[in-house]
Amino acid sequence: MPDDLDALFRLHHRELRQFAYRDLRCSDGAGDVVQDTFLRYATVLNRPDAPGLIANPRAFLWRIATNILRDHRARLRRRGFHARIEDCAETQADPRPGADQHIEARQRLARLRMALAELPPDCRTALLLSRLDGRGHHEIARCLGISVSMVSKHIMRALRHCLRRLAAA
Structure with missing residues (x-):
């Protein structure tokens, strides 16, 4: 019997x-429905009156799957629609930064500008060409x-300096 079920599967x-x-x-x-379908089929096969009960195994499997899906839809109708929190989060919370975040970002930017202004010209230029323009070391x-x-060396010096200034604030 398991060989027949394996072959049908x-x-x-x-x-x-x-x-x-x-x-x-x-x-x-869908995977759960298929698993439940074959589980119900196996349950029927284990009944004493099983021999001769299933004339067309494929049609019987389809009928079981159809019934499982119908039951699933009926359960959903009774329970109602339940949205996942991930699906609702965008409509409930404003994803834009708040006023306090804007102020903090502006303050960080001002501190970064001051730190960059303190750097020697070649050091600052090397960092900006690398990070803002995306140029490679050879081109710089x-x-x-x-x-x-x-x-x-210039880029590493500039990064250390900027990190120290931002961390100090």
Whole structure:
């Protein structure tokens, strides 16, 4: 008997899953429907009057799956629609930053500008070309007329300086 059930599963699980997915639009839910379908089928096979009871196993599986989906829809109607919190979060909370966040961001920006102004010109230029313009170390070295190694040192010095200034505030 398990061999017959295994063979039926291999033959029909994909089409039953697609059928359930079209109804539910949920891959996990469709898999659950298929599992429940074969579980109910196996329960019927274990009944004493099972031999000869199922003339067309495929049609019987489809009938079970259809009934499971019908029961699922009826349960949803009785319970009503329950939205997931993730789906509602955008409509309930304003995702834009608040006034306090704007003020804090402006203060951080002002501190960063001051920290950048304190840097030597080559150091500041190397950092800005790297971080804002997205240029590579070789290109920055050509622009400033310095070695690639010196570009790395300038950028690291600028980053350390800016981090210290921002952390101190």
